Amino acid sequence: MGKLKSFSLKKLLVGIVGLSIIFGCLVMVMPQAASADEPIGLTVKGDGVEKMVQFTMDELIEMQETHDYTGYNFYPSLQFYKNTTGVPLRTLLDKAGLKETATTIKIKSPTLPYCYHTKKELLDDPRYYFPAGETAGDCTDWPPINRTEEGKVPVPTMIAFVNRGKLIFGQQSPLEPTCCKGEQVEGLLPGCTIEVTTEPLEQWDMPDAYPDSGTVVPGTEVILRYGDGSLLHTKVYYTLDGSEPTVKSNIFNISYPSFRPWLNKPIPITGDVTIKTRAIGLGKLDSEVKTYHYSLGALACTVQGGGLGEPVSYTVETLKEMTLAEGSYQCFEDGKPVTLAGKGVLLGTLLDQLNASGKWEVKFITADGEEYAGGTIQELKDQQCMLAYEVNGEEVADVSGEQTVKIQILRNLNNGDPTGNRLRYVNTIKLINVDDEITINNVKLLDYTGQPITSVAPRGGYCVETNLVNAVNKAKDALLFIQVRSGAGANATTGGNVVGCTAVQTVVDAAGGKAKAEFTLPGDLNGKAYVDVFVWNNCSSHHPLGKENHELSFNIE
Numbered sequence: 001m002g003k004l005k006s007f008s009l010k011k012l013l014v015g016i017v018g019l020s021i022i023f024g025c026l027v028m029v030m031p032q033a034a035s036a037d038e039p040i041g042l043t044v045k046g047d048g049v050e051k052m053v054q055f056t057m058d059e060l061i062e063m064q065e066t067h068d069y070t071g072y073n074f075y076p077s078l079q080f081y082k083n084t085t086g087v088p089l090r091t092l093l094d095k096a097g098l099k100e101t102a103t104t105i106k107i108k109s110p111t112l113p114y115c116y117h118t119k120k121e122l123l124d125d126p127r128y129y130f131p132a133g134e135t136a137g138d139c140t141d142w143p144p145i146n147r148t149e150e151g152k153v154p155v156p157t158m159i160a161f162v163n164r165g166k167l168i169f170g171q172q173s174p175l176e177p178t179c180c181k182g183e184q185v186e187g188l189l190p191g192c193t194i195e196v197t198t199e200p201l202e203q204w205d206m207p208d209a210y211p212d213s214g215t216v217v218p219g220t221e222v223i224l225r226y227g228d229g230s231l232l233h234t235k236v237y238y239t240l241d242g243s244e245p246t247v248k249s250n251i252f253n254i255s256y257p258s259f260r261p262w263l264n265k266p267i268p269i270t271g272d273v274t275i276k277t278r279a280i281g282l283g284k285l286d287s288e289v290k291t292y293h294y295s296l297g298a299l300a301c302t303v304q305g306g307g308l309g310e311p312v313s314y315t316v317e318t319l320k321e322m323t324l325a326e327g328s329y330q331c332f333e334d335g336k337p338v339t340l341a342g343k344g345v346l347l348g349t350l351l352d353q354l355n356a357s358g359k360w361e362v363k364f365i366t367a368d369g370e371e372y373a374g375g376t377i378q379e380l381k382d383q384q385c386m387l388a389y390e391v392n393g394e395e396v397a398d399v400s401g402e403q404t405v406k407i408q409i410l411r412n413l414n415n416g417d418p419t420g421n422r423l424r425y426v427n428t429i430k431l432i433n434v435d436d437e438i439t440i441n442n443v444k445l446l447d448y449t450g451q452p453i454t455s456v457a458p459r460g461g462y463c464v465e466t467n468l469v470n471a472v473n474k475a476k477d478a479l480l481f482i483q484v485r486s487g488a489g490a491n492a493t494t495g496g497n498v499v500g501c502t503a504v505q506t507v508v509d510a511a512g513g514k515a516k517a518e519f520t521l522p523g524d525l526n527g528k529a530y531v532d533v534f535v536w537n538n539c540s541s542h543h544p545l546g547k548e549n550h551e552l553s554f555n556i557e
Contacts, residue, residue, distance in 0.1 A: 044095070060161075109187045306433035
């Protein structure tokens, strides 16, 4: 009996030791839970992983890696993030048991809502660091010419330790904008939550084009837009060669409209053009491809000169879509008076759409280069000058050499002089504008309360105010552009670096007015700053409406 008890006790002790070994092994493979005095650095959860796991900041640091990253923002300027340390996202998700059915990765800072991404874009799409163009800086044109894939290095998506915890990922192409606040959310650590789900993915809507497909006049500029035009996470990619747009295609909306709107270049239509578009963004599937086709109709006339910048051409089809004018005109043919019934568009109607000034002079030019003085735009309006595409019930088809001209110029002269009432073979209307339609003067430096100042402290706020004098005697569309330069090489008209700029399309009243722009200086500046003020017709052609102004400078101290 005593031997039996001894054997049982010995067996029990062996069993306890065995259980202790097994339990110890289990403890070793299980994720460590944070103790009460160790705050949670990051949590992974959701139905897209096998289990919820939590990590302390010390545990995250033990898994760190270091990589280099590149990306454009929506200014746009090229950003480099060298020697960035963090934890690869895949490492974190693998520890939670990432499921093959996972679709969406939602990342949340302790103080902000979830930021949505697809598993594909953060983990499956190949992403790289592109070292070419380290000195590119701010873009003066888009796309930049010095960005290539040469020397590319694969990089993982990471939760980086910079900026209080930041989502950071590489580029799929050298031009991809990946480093805006919406793309690389910050302030994640400690307290970040990553929720992985298996929910069905939504798809981005297709982009819109203005004008829509159809017959347009030569030189028509097509604007592509997604939704309300704000960038959010969505870019509009497009091609002109018939291929399907991808993330390596050109981006239409590369700049926020309030930053550098002229980089969002309209697409000019100079022949038959096919534009294929696709919306590509974060958190949803790429949109379907939407295709727009454009063609040119029968050329009626081209309006050029003045403050137009680029010539504007009109087809007969386009004129017929404008407000119809019909009238009877007394003209002379072979020295004899005739009455002509015209159908077409009043020249004043057309030129009002171009925001032309009544002071501008007009010349009519025939297909063979002969010029006829037309007087001022206002005089032609008074004469009810018509671009007639139909005369006495017949379509106009004046043959001049090898060209067929599709309009005639009909007008009623106030002084009764019959000569020149009817002009044949005219296919060009040339505008001669007055100088300095909009004058910039009295540029001032103010503080935010409106008081004049002579200097601004680094990180200080200030306001640039300018007077606009309108010499056109009617409301005038204008693009006002104000920039501030500072640094090495800066002088009154050029050099240095742009430290602040703004552009706004506005209407200058007939009586003129004031314009203001508020800025905040970066914190690392000192010395002299120079202010440039430009007034252009629009963001595409940049045709000056008046002389630029460089009269204001101030000290940073």
